[in-house]
Amino acid sequence: MLTQLSIRNVVLIEKLDLFFNRGLTVFTGETGAGKSILLDSLGLALGERASTALIRSGANQASVTACFEIPENHPIYHQLNEQGLEIFDPSETTLVIRRIISADGRSRAYINDQPVSLNFLKEVAQSLVEMQGQHEQVGLMDQRGHIKILDNFGVSSLLLQETQKTYHQWIKKTAELAALKATLEATAHEEEWLRNAVEELKNLAPKGEEELELVRQRKELQQDERRLEALTSALAQLSPQDRRAFQPAQTLLNASKALQKLLPSSLEETSSSNPADQSIQEALEAIIRSEEALAEAESILTHLVNDIQLDPQSLDEIEERLFSLRAASRKYNVAVDELATLLQEFETRLLNLDLGNHQIQELEQQVATCRQEFEEAAEKLSLNRQKVAHKLQTAITKELIPLKLDRAQFFVSITPLSNEAWNQNGKDQVQFLIAANPGVPPAPLNKAASGGELSRLLLALKVVISNQSTLSALVFDEIDSGVGGATATAIGERLHRVAQNIQVFVVTHSPQVAASGDTQLKIIKTIDNGVTLTHTKELTSQERREEIARMLAGNHVTDAARAAADSLLHR
Template sequence: MLTQLSIRNVVLIEKLDLFFDRGLTVFTGETGAGKSILLDSLGLALGERASSSLVRVGTNQATVTACFEVPISHPVYTQLAEQGFELAELSETNLVIRRIIAADGRSRAYINDQPVSLNFLKEISQNLVEMQGQHEQVGLMDPRGHLNILDNFGVSTNLLQKIKLHYSKWIEATAKLSALRATIEATAHEEEWLRESVEELKRLAPQSDEELDLIEKRKNLQQDERRQEALTSALAQLSPQDRRAFQPAQALLNASKSLQKLLPSSMNEQNSLSSTDQAIQEALEAIIRSEEALGEAENIVNHIINDIHLDPQLLDDIEERLFSLRAAGRKYGVNIDELSNLLQNFETRLLNLDLGNHQIKDLEQEVATCRASFEDAAEKLSTDRKKVAKKLENSITQELTPLKLDRAKFFVSITPLPNEAWNQTGKDQVQFLIAANPGVPPAPLNKAASGGELSRLLLALKVVLSQQSTLSALVFDEIDSGVGGSTASAIGDRLHHVAQNLQVFVVTHSPQVAASGDMQLKISKTIENGVTLTHTKQLSADERREEIARMLAGNHVTDAARAAADSLLHRSN
C-alpha cells in the first residue's frame, strides 16, 4: 500500500507530507483548491509525463516521493531483481520512488535511490497503483477498449501470446510473398529485354579494368608505329637505293679514289713514304672507318626494325573493341568497368525470375500454414473469451446491485471481425452492452447509459478487475460525478467495502462518499505574502463533521446540515 506521499514545489504546493493507512481515504475541498495538483503529483511519482509548468514559480525543481509497503511475494520484486536490485535491501526498506522535475522540464527517477528509466518506472507503477480520471467513464463508451478489459479480466495469457506469435508469422510470410510477387512481376515485364541484354553482354564479355588495359595497349602500338616510321626513314638515308643520292657516302668514295692515286703503288715505295704521304694514308684510313661506321649504323637500324613486331590489324582490333565497349556503356548507362557487374546483375535477375516461381509455391504453402495456425489459435482464444465474458457479465451484474443498478444487466458481446480486420488480438470484436431496465434489449453503453450510470458501471468494472490484479491501491477522481442522494451513498458504501481488501483513494464532492471514508483529508488554498499555496489537513472527527456539513449546505453551515452530517457519518460507521 501507499504509506507516504511527500511533495515539494509542485505548482501551488510548497511543502506537503501525507501519511496514509489502509482503507478508504477521501480528499475533499472546494473547487480549485488543488485536488487535481495532488493527483498530478502522485501521477508524477508513478511515471506520468513531466512538464516544466508543474514546477512552482521561483524554484529550480519539483520533487515527489512515494513510499510503498508491498509483500515480498509481490511481482514488482521480480521486476526489480531483473534490474539488479538487491531483494534483501528492498524487503527491509520497502519501495521509495522519487521523481525530480527540473525547471526546464527534464526529469529523473529513482527507486530506493537507484536511478531508473521512466519506462521502467511506468512498468513498476502499473503493478502498484491504478488511477481513474474524471472523464474515464467517457472512454468506457469506446468499444475499442472493451477487448482489452475482457482480456485483462481473465483470458489465458498463454493464448494471448500465441495469437500474437501466429499473427506475426502469418503477416511476415504474407509480406515476403507479396514482395516476391512484386519483384517477379516487375522482372517479368522486362524478361525479354533482360535475356537479349545478357546475350549481348556475354558476346561482348566485358572484363573489369579492361578499358585502361586497352588504352595502354593502343598507346604502345601507336608509339611502335611512330618508331618504325622514323627508323625506316633513317635506314633509307643510310642505304638509299640510289647511292648517288647519298652525298656523305659518295663523298667518302670519291675522296678515297683520289687519295689512293697519290700513294705509291709498290711496297718498296710505301716503305719510304714522305710526311705528306703518311698524312694521305691517315686520311684514307679515316675514310675507311667512316664507311665501316655507316655500315654498322645501317645494321643496328635494321635490327631495331626487325625487333618491332608491328601488327596493324591488332591496333584496329583494339580500336574496334574500345568502340564496342563504350557503345555498350552508353546504351546501359554505366561505365565500361561496370559492364561485367551489370552482366552479373542481369543474370541474377533472370535466375531469380526462374527460381521465383518455385519460391512462390513454397511461400504460398507457408502463408497457408501460418494462417491455419492463426485461425486455430484464434478459435481457441474466442472460446476462452466467451467463457471469461460470462464470468465478467455475472461479476459486473452482481456489483451493479449494491450500486443501485439492481435492475440493470451487463452483457459482453463477442462477434467475429471481417477477415480483413483480423489482427494480433485475434478475430473477435468485443463490445459492452447494458440493459438498464427489464424488458429493454441490451444496447451499447453510449446509447443506454446516463452519465451517472456510466460512473457506477466504471466503478463496478474497476472493483471486479482489481480482484484479478496485484494492485496495491486504487485512485478515483470524482467517481461519483453525476449522482447524488442514495446513489452517492451506494457508491460510498461500495468503495468502503472494496477498501477492506485494497487501499482506495477518492477525490469527491459528494458528502455521502466523503462520510464513507476511513480517513478524510481536506485540501484548501491560502494566500501568504501574495503567494497562493495549497495545503492539506487530515481532519479529526469534529472537523470531518464540519466539512461534510459544508459540503451539504454550502458556505453557510447550519445546525441542520451538521445533523445531516452526523447522520451520514453514523450510517457509514
C-alpha cells in the first residue's frame, strides 16, 4: 500500500506530506483547488513525463517521494533482482520512490536511494499503482494486458506453468538445432581446408613446449661448436701442421740443446765449474719443466676436443624443425606451443561435421516432440480460458447494471495467434470487447466506450478480479463524472468493496462517493501574502458531514443538506 506522499515545490504546493491508511481514501474540494496537482505529483513519482512547468514559481527544483509497504511475495522483488538492485533490508518491506525535476529540465529517479532509469521506474510503478482518469484508462485500453487479467481471474496456474515449461523447452531445443545447423554449415564450407590443415599438422606432429626444448638444444649445439673451434685453435698453436711455423715446444727443445752444449761433460768438471754454469743448469731445468707443461696442455686440449661430439646434421635438423613449426604458427595465427591444441580442435570440428547429420536428425526429433508437448499444453490452456472467459463475461456484465451500463454487454474474445506469434502464454490472443447498446456489434474498448464508461467498466472489472490483483493501489480521477443518484451510490459502494482488497484513492465531486470513503481529505487553496498555495486536510467526522453537505447544497449549507449528509454517511 501507499503509506506516504511527500511533495515539494510542485505548482501550487510548496510543502505537503500526506500519510495514508488502507481502504478507500477520497479527495474532495472545490473546483480549481488543486486536486489535479496531487494526481500529477503522484504520476511524476510513478514515472510520468516531467515538465519544468510543474516546478513552483521561484523554486530551483521539484521533488515527489512516494513510500510503499510491499508484501514479501510481491513480484516487484523479482524485477529489482533482475536489475541487480539489492535495496531491501531482509527485515523491512518498505519501498521509497523519489523523483526530482530541475529547472534546467533534467529529471532523476531513485528507488530506495539507488539511481534508476526512468523506463525501469515506470516498470516498477506498473506493479504498484494503476491510475485511471477520464481519458487515461491505460491499463484497460492496452490489449496486451487483457490475457493477464483473464488468467489472474481464474485460469489454472498448473496449466499456465505447464504451457510455459513446454514452451521454454521447445524454444531451447529449437535454438540448439539452429546453432548446430549454423555451425555445421560454416564448417562444411571449410571442410577441404580443414582436412588439408589436419593432414599438414599431423605430418608436422607438434608437441607442447617443443619450441622451448628445440631452442635449448640449438643453443647447446652452438655453444659446443664455438667451444670446439676455440679448443682446436689453441691446440693448433701447440702442434701446428706447418712445422716451420713458430712452435713453443720446438723453441724450448732448441734452447735446451743449445744450453746443454755449454754445460761440462763430467761431474768433475761440474764441481769445478764457475757460478755461471750453475745458472745455466737452472735455466735448462726450467726449460725442461716448460716442455712438460706444454706437453700436458696439449694432452688436455686433445682430450677436450675428442670429448666434444659435434654433429652438424643435428643442428641443421633442429633449425629445419624450428623453421617448420614457426611457419605453421604464422600460417594458422597461433603460438607454436598451441599447434598441438589447434590440431585437436580441427580434428574435433571434422568429427562434428561427420557426426553432424546424425545429431541434426536427433535434435529435429526432439524439437518436434517439444512442440507437440507445447501444443497439447496450450490447447488445454485454451479450453480452460474459454470457460473462465465465460465466467468473467457474466460477472462483469452483472456489475455493469447498477453502474448505469445496463444496456452494455462485455465480451472476452479469444482468438488463435499465428504460429509465429506463439509464446509462453500459449496460442491465444485475448481482447476485451464491449457492445454499448443492443444490436451494436462488439468492438474494442477504445472504439466503443466513452471515458466515463471506460472508468465504470474498469471499476466493474476491479470489483470482479480485486482478490487476484498484485497492485498496491488504484487511483480513480472523477470516475463518477456525468452520473449521480443511484449510479453514484453504486459506484461508491463498489469502490469501497474493491478497497477491501486493494488500497483505493478517488478524486470525486460526488457526495455519494465521498461518503463511501474510509478516509476523506479535503484539498484547499489559500492565498498568503499574494502567493497561492494548495493544502490538504484530513477531515474529522464532523468536518466530513459539513463537506458532504456542501457538496450536496453548494456554498449555502442548509440543515436539510446536513441531514442528507448524515444519511449518506450512516447508510
